[in-house]
Amino acid sequence: MFAYDYPLLSVFWSILWFALFVLWIFIVIWVFIDNFRRTDHSGWAKALWFLFIVFVPVIGVFSYIIARPVDPYATL
Numbered sequence: 001m002f003a004y005d006y007p008l009l010s011v012f013w014s015i016l017w018f019a020l021f022v023l024w025i026f027i028v029i030w031v032f033i034d035n036f037r038r039t040d041h042s043g044w045a046k047a048l049w050f051l052f053i054v055f056v057p058v059i060g061v062f063s064y065i066i067a068r069p070v071d072p073y074a075t076l
Contacts, residue, residue, distance in 0.1 A: 028057065031064050040069070 035041070035049050053060035 028053070028061060031061050034068070035064065 031053060032050070035046055035053075038046070041049075049060075049064060053064060
C-alpha cells in the first residue's frame, strides 16, 4: 500500500477508531473488575450483571455504570 492510497485524514480516522476501541475494551474490563470486587452484591447479582454485560455489551456496560452506587470512599 502506497502513501497516496491512504490519505492523511484516513490515518487520523484509523487512529481515532483504534483509540476508541482500546478505550471500550478498558471500560468493559473495568466494569467486570468492579462488579466482582463489590461486597454489597450477592453471587447471583454478580452473575446476572456478568451475563447482562456479556450478552448485551453496550447497554449492559452503560446501565451498570449508571446503576452503580456512589462509592463514599472515592476521591474526586
